[in-house]
Amino acid sequence: MIAILGTGKMGEALLSGLVRAGLRPHEITATVRRPERAEALRERYGVRVTDNAEAVKSAETIILAVKPQDMASLLAEIAPHLTAGSLIISVAAGITTGFVEARLGGEVPVVRVMSNTPVLVDEAMSVISAGEHASEAHLKRAEDLLSPVGKVLRIPESQQDAATALSGSGPAYFFYLVEAMVDAGILLGMPRAAALDMVTQSIVGAAIMLRDSGEHPVILREAVTSPGGTTIAAIAELERHKVRAAFLDAIEAARDRSRQLASG
Numbered sequence: 001m002i003a004i005l006g007t008g009k010m011g012e013a014l015l016s017g018l019v020r021a022g023l024r025p026h027e028i029t030a031t032v033r034r035p036e037r038a039e040a041l042r043e044r045y046g047v048r049v050t051d052n053a054e055a056v057k058s059a060e061t062i063i064l065a066v067k068p069q070d071m072a073s074l075l076a077e078i079a080p081h082l083t084a085g086s087l088i089i090s091v092a093a094g095i096t097t098g099f100v101e102a103r104l105g106g107e108v109p110v111v112r113v114m115s116n117t118p119v120l121v122d123e124a125m126s127v128i129s130a131g132e133h134a135s136e137a138h139l140k141r142a143e144d145l146l147s148p149v150g151k152v153l154r155i156p157e158s159q160q161d162a163a164t165a166l167s168g169s170g171p172a173y174f175f176y177l178v179e180a181m182v183d184a185g186i187l188l189g190m191p192r193a194a195a196l197d198m199v200t201q202s203i204v205g206a207a208i209m210l211r212d213s214g215e216h217p218v219i220l221r222e223a224v225t226s227p228g229g230t231t232i233a234a235i236a237e238l239e240r241h242k243v244r245a246a247f248l249d250a251i252e253a254a255r256d257r258s259r260q261l262a263s264g
């Protein structure tokens, strides 16, 4: 039995992935705060939706998917009801395995995960790290859960905040880029729908080339950049506006924010 505590955007994305991967609805219990949300999840997936204490009692794997700010109170609520040996998987940004272990007591096995919303299309990037009491078998259990919905990588926990900034938040940067490019199309007089189609197909094509060709991104960009042509005219403007420096600063800020989240 798997329990997902705090089934919001990320929890539901994981839930839908587990169902697509073949887990049966009666093997999953979800928890939420609002009754309307509980009803929507029951209707959409056929899963049991109950309270946190009830959900953890019968679960071998417990996925914590509340916001970092809600984690301390959730852990206090479930601590008295845990069955020894249950694996705790936390997907919250910034929450360390030590934070969870200290609040649950005992030798609880904890695996920290940072995934991302492309879990909805089975293209997640999930990075995982073991806590003090999580064994190889626990890491393998987390991998088995996550690999049907995307790529899984083991990383040292010291890199989790950086991974959160890069791949956890990563999809948002690409959506932001798409928005900006579509606006540029509008500025040039293109209809919005056509601009969105052009940009979306370009980003999908570029992403697949990057993943499947094994080429370095610099080589791929150079192949688009004709001498004295259009692309270099655009790149010159991006450089003038220090877009690369802005990305370095932005992702560093996301990493710093992830570090702060455990303290509320």
Ligand SMILES: NC(=O)C1=CN([C@@H]2O[C@H](COP(=O)(O)OP(=O)(O)OC[C@H]3O[C@@H](n4cnc5c(N)ncnc54)[C@H](O)[C@@H]3O)[C@@H](O)[C@H]2O)C=CC1
Pocket: 005, 006, 007, 008, 009, 010, 011, 031, 032, 033, 034, 052, 065, 066, 067, 068, 070, 073, 074, 091, 092, 093, 114, 115, 116, 117, 168, 169
């Ligand atoms: N949205 C994203 O792209 C990603 C989010 N995350 C992490 O996933 C976690 C959730 O984020 P979102 O899904 O975006 O937030 P969200 O606000 O959509 O989901 C959190 C859910 O938990 C519920 N909740 C809060 N306290 C609860 C409690 N005591 N018992 C039961 N339910 C409770 C809330 O009502 C809400 O539905 C965060 O820790 C975040 O860092 C990780 C990777 C990516």
Ligand SMILES: O=C(O)[C@@H]1CCC=N1
Pocket: 093, 164, 168, 169
């Ligand atoms: O913005 C956030 O805090 C979460 C964590 C990674 C992606 N979304």
